[in-house]
Amino acid sequence: MTPAARILLIVAAFLTGLVVCFGVILLVAGRSPGPLPQATAAIGGPFELTDQNGRTVTDRDLKGRPFLVFFGFTNCPDVCPTTLFEVSEVLRALGPDADKVNALFVTVDPERDTPAQLKDYISSFDPHLRALTGDPAAVQTVIRAYRVYAKKVPQENGYTMDHTAIVYLMDKDGRFVAPFSLKRSTDAAAADLRKYL
Ligand SMILES: [Cu+2]
Secondary structure, three states: HHHHHHHHHHHHHHHHHHHHHHHHHHHHHHHOOOOOOOOHHHHOOOEEEEEEEOOOOHHHHHHOOOOEEEOOOOOOOHHHHHHHHHHHHHHHHHHHHHHHEEEEEEEEOOOOOHHHHHHHHOOOOOOOOEEEOOOOOHHHHHHHHHOEEEEEEEOEEEEEEEEEOOEEOOOOOOOOEEEEEOOOHHHHHHHHHOOOO
């Protein structure tokens, strides 16, 4: 499969997952006269990881600010660096408001992406970006919470990772808002993010 086809497949799988979970929520909401379940509760949730400086970061530390989160791995040839570059541009366009948001890169490859490896990698991007890793179980927890698709693909010299390539926009309370589109001008993307401050 070509890399492009693979990415399409991953996006399709993600969207199908979204449709399935929102579909279920709609069904439940349609039936129950009581308080509506939060449609956004399906994506996101508690986690405890370690950043590139060895500091513990949990979902509770993120409360009070909107955040962008992207899942990937440092050996990724193109999608991850491109996305992190584009997110960096948005953070730069935010100016001082960049201090009022969080931007996270979470590895789906904790085996290779140690805090030291992440520190080296993330230093190429906007300094507001934080890179998170953890033991495999902790990373699995966050992968599951965000319904991320991540799979090891063997290669001649080791392996690569297929993964969901969506930037998640989460609100101040850690609730999923929408996939954050980078297919627009940097200023338009920054203005969109500013709405959630
Ligand atoms: Cu990637």
